[in-house]
Amino acid sequence: MSKDYSDLEKEDLIKIIEKLESRKKYGLIWDEEKTKEKFEKESENALPVLKEVKSKEIKTDPSKPTNILIEGDNYHALSVLNYTHQGKIDVIYIDPPYNTGNKTWKYNNQYVEKDDAYKHSKWLSFMLKRLCLSKNLLSMNGIILLTIDDHELFNVGILMDEVFGEQNKLGVICIVNKADGRSDDEFIATAHEYMLVYSKNKKMAKINEINLDADQLGKTYPLSDEVSNYKLKPLMSQGVDSLRKDRPKMFFPIYYSLEKNSLSLKQEDSKFVEILPVDPKGIERRWGSGYTRVDELISLGELVAKESKEGKYTIHRKVRLKPTTKTKSFWNDPKHNAAAHGTKLLQAILGKNRAFDYPKSLYAVIDSIAITSKKDSVILDFFAGSGTTGHAVMKLNDQDGGSRQYILCTNNENNICLDVCIPRLTNVISGYTMAGRTIVGLKNNLKYFKTAFVKNSISRDDLKMRITRECTEMLCLREGIFDEVKAKPDYSIFEQNGRVMAIYYSIEQDGLADLKKELDKMIGEKILYCFTFDPLGLDKNDFVDWQGVSLEPIPQKILDIYEQIYDY
Numbered sequence: 001m002s003k004d005y006s007d008l009e010k011e012d013l014i015k016i017i018e019k020l021e022s023r024k025k026y027g028l029i030w031d032e033e034k035t036k037e038k039f040e041k042e043s044e045n046a047l048p049v050l051k052e053v054k055s056k057e058i059k060t061d062p063s064k065p066t067n068i069l070i071e072g073d074n075y076h077a078l079s080v081l082n083y084t085h086q087g088k089i090d091v092i093y094i095d096p097p098y099n100t101g102n103k104t105w106k107y108n109n110q111y112v113e114k115d116d117a118y119k120h121s122k123w124l125s126f127m128l129k130r131l132c133l134s135k136n137l138l139s140m141n142g143i144i145l146l147t148i149d150d151h152e153l154f155n156v157g158i159l160m161d162e163v164f165g166e167q168n169k170l171g172v173i174c175i176v177n178k179a180d181g182r183s184d185d186e187f188i189a190t191a192h193e194y195m196l197v198y199s200k201n202k203k204m205a206k207i208n209e210i211n212l213d214a215d216q217l218g219k220t221y222p223l224s225d226e227v228s229n230y231k232l233k234p235l236m237s238q239g240v241d242s243l244r245k246d247r248p249k250m251f252f253p254i255y256y257s258l259e260k261n262s263l264s265l266k267q268e269d270s271k272f273v274e275i276l277p278v279d280p281k282g283i284e285r286r287w288g289s290g291y292t293r294v295d296e297l298i299s300l301g302e303l304v305a306k307e308s309k310e311g312k313y314t315i316h317r318k319v320r321l322k323p324t325t326k327t328k329s330f331w332n333d334p335k336h337n338a339a340a341h342g343t344k345l346l347q348a349i350l351g352k353n354r355a356f357d358y359p360k361s362l363y364a365v366i367d368s369i370a371i372t373s374k375k376d377s378v379i380l381d382f383f384a385g386s387g388t389t390g391h392a393v394m395k396l397n398d399q400d401g402g403s404r405q406y407i408l409c410t411n412n413e414n415n416i417c418l419d420v421c422i423p424r425l426t427n428v429i430s431g432y433t434m435a436g437r438t439i440v441g442l443k444n445n446l447k448y449f450k451t452a453f454v455k456n457s458i459s460r461d462d463l464k465m466r467i468t469r470e471c472t473e474m475l476c477l478r479e480g481i482f483d484e485v486k487a488k489p490d491y492s493i494f495e496q497n498g499r500v501m502a503i504y505y506s507i508e509q510d511g512l513a514d515l516k517k518e519l520d521k522m523i524g525e526k527i528l529y530c531f532t533f534d535p536l537g538l539d540k541n542d543f544v545d546w547q548g549v550s551l552e553p554i555p556q557k558i559l560d561i562y563e564q565i566y567d568y
């Protein structure tokens, strides 16, 4: 029954109208979760930082970038990255839980079951929080790829439109990952999944064209001559408006010389066959090109005559493989099969069965990154699972000489990080055997961090001092400088690839002179992160003789970012 508004005061009516006006007109509406997510409880009254697990570090080729694995809830990892990598990520590839109800996704430590009335609301709340944090990380020409199946396809499509903007949608790719279909589906056997492709800003986005691989090429363009691979296509037009009467000038004979095995528009031989665009039913059609163009195609050797079983001749045009081809919205390539190139591959790398149920095909991820990245891109996957994205980045770099860097984040649900992701990346870097064959290691560097927390305190100054003492790893990650060369109580110095970073932690200024002497001895681009209580930053007058050193105050900028993400 509709409400009776006749007794309401004008002010109350205005309030109601304003509320109605401000209501969402179109889009997703769901029940916001009242209970806090587990990650929210962990970071209640605390702020996330990173702590390195040094024993897991791998360094086999210092000339290559340092790749990163962060263990923890991705909400915390993304918060940290909002300070270290805002606007610096070129490609985000994510394969979030699909919310199938098959005990594959835990929300607040409990599997979300098929019959949970709030299953979509929970999933959407969970995804929205993470997608919003990840958007800040994308560079101006950055691209996000999100894989999904039909359990959440319609919801996540609208969510992505809302977060990244419908105007920034680049497309949806359908990837066949099980060509024979899932036999356990009730009505329709699913053979594919989707990949939604959005950009930070469509005007600046670019999708690379990728070459078909050799197998595909052989199937699609099976013939070849001295020019290139090609396939044959009838020259006779096939459409409804392709009759002789529609374009009479495009109906003319082409002569095929049986002696010379050549075509001509004139009768040059006594032994020739006259070929007309007449279909097997005797209907007079027309050629696909006009007289002059056909003449040109004949002299270029682009037309051939083919004899059918019935002894009839038809004319065909060579359709040539272009060197590259625009990425299609439908990928049907056997190497994208998830069982063979995901599950089985992972088994071989780890030497054990069923380590993880749903890894992606390595090649589906390689192709996804190949179409969206440059050779020096930074690639982030914050639902990393078994680490396929890290493997794919290293393999793609190996194939094309790239220096892409990856940052992976995963929780440790069912020990996925410790028992699967790290061992996989380690074995890919050092080498493994597959079906008796030795797969050579893809030498690389990896650092492993865990999220940790700095407790908030009533005193702002106290919080500032404590977060400064705990933010070293975050600063190393922000600068990409990890090799510690000096560690003193008041400061540390790091160096990598000709760049130097110093961190000064103390409120007392006494140690600065000593630090300056150390920095003066070093060569290369230098940056100093220096503690200050002052929210406005450092007093430049205190650093006039620090030539060649750029200055960054800490920790105010970290706190400014966390203030937008956390209530503290």
Ligand SMILES: C[S@@+](CC[C@H](N)C(=O)[O-])C[C@H]1O[C@@H](n2cnc3c(N)ncnc32)[C@H](O)[C@@H]1O
Binding pocket: 072, 073, 074, 075, 095, 096, 097, 098, 356, 358, 359, 360, 382, 383, 384, 385, 386, 387, 388, 389, 409, 410, 411, 412, 413, 416
């Ligand atoms: C569908 S799997 C990704 C699989 C991955 N693409 C691969 O090929 O191995 C999703 C992964 O995200 C992880 N995950 C789920 N919720 C997470 C969260 N809040 N923070 C971090 N990781 C999470 C799960 O542990 C799971 O391993």
